[in-house]
Amino acid sequence: MDRQDPHGTARFLTRLQRRGRGGRLKMLAASGAAAFGLTAALATPLSPAPQQAQAADDGKKTLTVAVAQSVDSLSPFLATRLVSTSVHRLMYEYLTNYDPKDNHAIPGLATDWKPSPDKLTWTYTIRSNSKWSDGKKVTAEDAAWTFNKMMTDDGAATANGSFVGNFEKVTAPSATELVIKLKKPQATMAALDVPIVPKHEWESVEDFSKFNNDKKFPIVGNGPYVVTDYKADSYVRLKPNKSFWRGAPKFDELVFKYYKDGDAAVAALKKGEVSFVQGLTPAQAAALEGQSDIKVNDAPGRRFYSIATNPGARSKDGEKFGNGHPSLLDQKVRKALFLGVDRKTIVDKVFQGHAVEGKGYIPPRFTSYYWEPSDSQEWAYDPKAAGRLLDEAGYKKNGDGKRVGKDGKPLNYRMLCHATDPNDAAVGKYLKEWWGELGIGLKLNCLDNVTDPWLAGEYDLAFDGWSVNPDPDFVLSIHTCDALPATPKDTGATDNFICDKKYDQLYAKQLAEYDEAKRATLVKQMESRLYDTGYMSVMAYPNAVEAYRTDQIKSITTMPEKAGNIYGQDGYWSWWSATPADSDDSSGSSSSTGVVIGIVAAVVVLGAAGAFFAVRRRSTAEDRE
């Protein structure tokens, strides 16, 4: 810059500043508008434009399901999330299925199954009218190969290893005969929830722990639907399997569309962009209740919703890892924490009645396995007793009302929470206050991906929940020592690193018990044991709150048929049975309140903008030429 010419410099500077000012002004105007727009957009739930998603082109009937969970893997050997296992139900036929009316086992890929007198050899008759979508016939060899793979390859046993842990030998003497030999009797033989995959497609897979089955489309399968396309965190697209032995589904296409935001999914439902939404909040359910063309389904859920404590993460080889809080190894501390939780308030306030108060492990919907603690055994809400327990455990309150251990450090816990589940953050607020009164600090760690810290054992507490199958074997198996990861680097089937000898003995016993009543007794004993160890506390069994458009879906099967759920069934009944509605009338179901609010918001925004510019104009009146 030339020092000789201060004027030139000054002029240059002015220009430069003007430009800077202009830029700022624009930015601020833009951000101000964005703030107004945010308010307006939020207050305007929907545009009244009638949408006819179905009849968009050539009358193709598409069933679009909004899901909030992202697919963890399309490989049935790895997938454990509900959305993925639901898709697998549709892609692959299992040996048996569950009756939609009362959950008893009915033929799937197997038409018949019977045990030998010693109950150690099971013979399945494989149906001859099932075909892979590439035209090849499904044989017993495919099933045998699937099971053998899971028995010999640890990578392939990641998701469903619990089913084959007790298998000695699986053979296919003929194309229609599958023989499974067991080491010990196993009660889940009519409920093997294992997708059978085509051997000719999967033989070439090298590393089952890495292969996600999402490169080659359509994915060869024999279920009611065939996956034709998949994009992570976006959608799974399926088309009906015309040669499905039970009959082809009636829709022309089924799409699982990923919506990170529940409100966006509900707005899409109102506009008709999606046909089905699940996981509604109480406010959303109440608002949708009165809408025409929309049916809200509020069914007792098959999920439990719980707090899990880190019992000291470890692997099967005995190595400890992670950094769980050492105080949680003390059962008294865990008990105190759970005594400080008022489950009834959670059901009333957070779920607003769309849930049942949590007691035992398995939801009451499964009557034969439901167990609840007796009055003397129950850890009911009792903050005073909780305080006493903490005193006993050596965590006394200091001057600030905080519990401190012998090392003088205050008790502060980290809690993993799913950023995708609003209930976690809401319940977390209550826990923070209840435990705060006990003198315990809580820090919520809400993440999109809780899996990584969870598997690494880097948490103290966590929000936990599983869907329970009619046969509870799987959800029971995830708390056995056998489910721990082989080494700290591996992924185990374990839920939260629980390993208890007594529980394991009971687990082995119930697995070997063929008498249903006796088995149920054993399962209840397991639940009781799990309850007493205090590694987890079930807070509630949330209802399945879902809604669908009646102008797109004419009928759909719930499971159980009476007061049952639609999404995440134990079987493919809902999506297989869904029949499209005649799409002749257009949906004029825009909510008038939405429109009114939209107009009001628009007026407010315009008024504010007008006032702002009037002021600006006046203040710069002298500036203008």
Place this chain on the structure above:
Amino acid sequence: MTTESTAPDERVPEGPPLGEEKSAPPRLGSARALAWRRRRQSAARFWREYRRHRAGLAGLGLLLLFAAVALTAPWTVGSDVQSVTDAPGRPMEEPSAEFPFGTDQFGRSLFGLVLWGSRVSLLVGLLAAALSVAIGALVGITAGHFKGWYATVIMRVTDWFLVMPALVFAVALATVMERSLLTVIVAIGVTAWPTTARLVRAQTLAVESRPYIERAKALGGGHRHIMSRHVLPNVMPLVLAQTTLGISSAILTEATLAFLGLGDPSLTSWGGLLQDARQAGAVSSGHWWYLVPPGLAIALVALAFTLCGRAVESVLNPRLGVAR
């Protein structure tokens, strides 16, 4: 490089631009008293000028109101308003005499929450703007003072930050760091400084080209002396105006981050309230009273700071006020 710029040491008696201050009457009292008198005079002059900006006054009034609300919140509403276990109402109640803005999904009074939320929003806005302007001023002054390779490198870094979408960068930062108030402040602070840096550098170049800087150098003034005693006071007006304007965008960014769920979930802020509303499904179920108050509060505070900032800017920068 030993160019750490110190905080503006206002207590130093000598006035910044030597050339302009020569005419000060050389009578009565110590140099210190003289400086203070001059400062009082210029403050009065500033206020006289500022009063002529009606929009600026309106913005200031609004700001004082919000500041009063935020500062007195512990006594007017109290931190109990955040408590979910002692919530007084039923979930999602409509506005009524008892709850002027209705209640949220826990039955807490939204009126109280909006008042309480002003504390976090204003705090983050002020600190983040201060941080970003501090970084910007430091970079701008050093880049303008040390020309050559240092300026080239640091200005390219500035350009890089300038072209990067600030929100994306802030989201990335807030994701990898722990979720706390500090994270949000840092995330906003380190993304919003490049504009300030460019403006300050330009002003520094202009100031350094004036003859009295050369005189100071001839008298043995070092880098540090020149930058802190001569350049800094001269770019101060620009920095001040920039801060005021930066606060409003910082508040908006804070609200955006909280709305995207990247704030500290245990704190009540306006953006956090919007996020809670979205998670509770208030948008699709038409509970407008959950959304409009925090949204309007964000817009109003941002507007107030903008109005003030523009008024301050035109008072401090004579070139902008020439026509008056």
